[in-house]
Amino acid sequence: MDLASYGPYWVLSARRVNSKLPFKLSRGSQMTRNVRNIPAFVAGYGPVRPFTGVDAVSRAITRCAVDVRTETTGRTKLLPDIVTALRECGVRDGAVLSFHHHLRNGDHVMNMVLDQAARLGLRDLKVAPSSIFPVHAPLVEHMKTGVVTGVYTGYVAGPVAEAISAGMLENPAVLQTHGGRARAIESGELTIDVAFVAAPTADDYGNINGVQGRSACGVLGYAEVDVRAARRVVVVTDNLVAYPACPAEITQDFVDFVVAVPEIGDATQIVSGSTQITEDPAGLEIARVAADIIHASGMLIDGFSFQTGAGGVSLAVAKYVEERMRSKNVRGSFAAGGVTGTIVEMLEEGLFQSIFDVQCFDLRAVRSYRENPLHQGMSASLYGNPCNRGAVVNRLDTMILGAAEVDLDFNVNVSTRSNGVLLGGSGGHADTAFGSKLAIVTTKLRAGKFAKIVENVTTVTTPGSTIDVVVTEAGVAVNPRRADLADRLATAGINVVPIARLHDLANADTQRPVSPASSGRIVALQQYRDGSVIDVLTKVASASQF
């Protein structure tokens, strides 16, 4: 949302967590009050800078200095194994190790590295993977034994998430946005001692790419941020090729060491063969309405830019948008993402000029990125960092977002289940919601017997002031900040209703989720993209039951 373009504007007040105050608007230039129950200091985290509004980003930042080991010989950088790499990098107790999630649920590298670190007797390590998946379950054991005592990540699902909620990590986990992670790393707020980079292809001097080899995953946008700022960089590959690896997406001048292993991951889990559009009629209807909204907003003209995720409804939105662009003969400027075959198809049809891609979601996207120069990679910083000279999200017209919960203030939760157990995190959610001129949340009213439109979201991931529209099967709610948009949608015959109405419909005849007993101990902090803390997660008795 380019707030400046709205002049003096209405912003939603944030709510107190336990407040029963009715939804209301307060006039002001910023949301300046911290109204979640966020303490000033959290043990294991330190002083907390509370979220005070989406525009609190500093106008200037210092990109941190980096201590670099220089290499003036052409000698191979190959090391025999990960243990040697840990030793050569001087990893000690308390070190911060980073990883990327381009291999998703097929990644073997983080597990391999932490197993070796444990064997070496290292303790108190902090891990900073861009995301964590069920495949990383062995991390739970390292948390229990004190090998790993801190986690910084943009997204976490599976056993690690449950273990964090159950209080098994010594220090609170830090949940970042993808852009916020780039900001934290570039600014030196999060100092990486060693970045381990899973590389589908590498040469012995550290040139790597993600488009060749059995573990090809496409763009390496998250790793790009890490290698620029880490004190040491270790490439781990299962496809060591003759020098020079070409294309070199990350080049040798950013890499200290290379380790060859039999398998960096399980190819079947790295990228899906193809991402699938929903077949659920309600989902399709929501998607159709979302496309109608984009149309009605007036944005569907030449130069249109668009991003959507890989979920079934998001893909359906893309399909409907594609139809409308074709029929209106609209030539868009760019699609961004997380990219799927659906978006690739739109590029190939000429509906977009080019793609900015931080991560390929399926094989068709990998192939397109490898072969089509109009399909460009981007670093996570270029994607969403609020503290560089301008991220791609800033130029985004429309973003399609999901939600676990949305509340009366349009706040969105994608971090926890409604019972407070960690499941997910922002990823690029808060970044794209902020940047895009039209941030659309698509969601059903309920998940099973539980309402998804709630009074207060369990956890605030993305502030409501950056969400423009919520689309459900029972109608569309427009953020009161966007009266202009509400008018356009009503004129176009779209069923615009107050969010309170959606809330009532969602909550009629539903169960309230049973909240597990909480000790009140903070087990995770959800950061906003600027590094302020927008919410906290507390320990739940036994997360895995929920």
Place this chain on the structure above:
Amino acid sequence: MDLASYGPYWVLSARRVNSKLPFKLSRGSQMTRNVRNIPAFVAGYGPVRPFTGVDAVSRAITRCAVDVRTETTGRTKLLPDIVTALRECGVRDGAVLSFHHHLRNGDHVMNMVLDQAARLGLRDLKVAPSSIFPVHAPLVEHMKTGVVTGVYTGYVAGPVAEAISAGMLENPAVLQTHGGRARAIESGELTIDVAFVAAPTADDYGNINGVQGRSACGVLGYAEVDVRAARRVVVVTDNLVAYPACPAEITQDFVDFVVAVPEIGDATQIVSGSTQITEDPAGLEIARVAADIIHASGMLIDGFSFQTGAGGVSLAVAKYVEERMRSKNVRGSFAAGGVTGTIVEMLEEGLFQSIFDVQCFDLRAVRSYRENPLHQGMSASLYGNPCNRGAVVNRLDTMILGAAEVDLDFNVNVSTRSNGVLLGGSGGHADTAFGSKLAIVTTKLRAGKFAKIVENVTTVTTPGSTIDVVVTEAGVAVNPRRADLADRLATAGINVVPIARLHDLANADTQRPVSPASSGRIVALQQYRDGSVIDVLTKVASASQF
């Protein structure tokens, strides 16, 4: 030269400038004495770190912190003109402005910027262009008036070089190698306040490329270093395209402002239509012998890597190497450069796997870089920086170099004429000589009536310990450090002679150059790639006469 691969080795002692000591070898692990006449302090430069040997590079370096202006809106970064850009960047007296030389002798941008700076009344500016050409003659006037009082560059030819030699610049000019310039910028030794980047194509948010538009110049490898480290980055373009410019070689997250102008340069001077092989029989013979030497060295096998410049003899060497690779069915790993159509042809024939290109020398190279993914761009840091994690020169087998003078210690001068007047500079000369396993200087014995093989070079640009062979029309001299190589060449029937013999032949019946009266005032310092000072240039009475 990977010195470490030779174990304990012989190194040449450096010579005192006025010493008449005979050429000799001294055993030692390093060349540790400063033996040029280099003062410990130079006014306008400060304390001087003298050159002490090619391996004096520090094993660790800090890549400097950078103060960045953050941009969270999608608003255009277009400014109406260069004056506004200078103001918005807060340029004050004493600021350091950088420029790249990808537009070579066709560049208009540095002149435009400095004219506007002068109009604004700015004084005491330091300019840091990667190279300076005759087209930059207007800089002389800015030197006279005190608008510009300092110059940092890798190469300088034309009126600016003569003016520097004549003492018209207030502070001594600092001559760097291309890799050394990247090192100085990355380390913060040379802090750039504003990098002005001439962009053949740009969008309004700062994505740029060099492959589209009337001023297409190809790779933007020198600019890449500047934009990563500069406090502010201003793109100047004559081809403003719809967002997003694609491909984006330099992306928006590194750019503050964009200025559109009618013409960033004179296209006819930016790249030559095609680079031409020498037709001079002596030059061809030298080139043929150089190719024989590469063959005899045993390096012409699969995996061979190669770099040569754009001069007529260098291109002839490439042609002869091409013939031998084809006939021996050798598949090389990479060619690096400064790239010409001759090298592109070898890539297209499959003689090399890929190209690392810091700068395209002709139209065919520009086209290849635009269209062939195996033709990769590289930053000047990746090319030759001695203080990153490993530059491309470190992996180079053979480099073909030119020389204005070579001396009995194999030191090479490409910085001045033999009368001491500035003309040129290292560019990548010293970087590639150091990095390559076989650094071959090709030169005729004389230029006109003047000997090119001399007792002491007028100015040391590249230390003799990094030069392996000197090839002339009268025989080949091998550096005594490389007894292994001398044996191989002799076995192959190549006419190996002592360098003293070449010196005698060159100096028989030649004139000694008339040295202009020197005031002794230091007007320029020639840095080695590590930033130490390897030689100094003193003022000459009237440079333009010589």
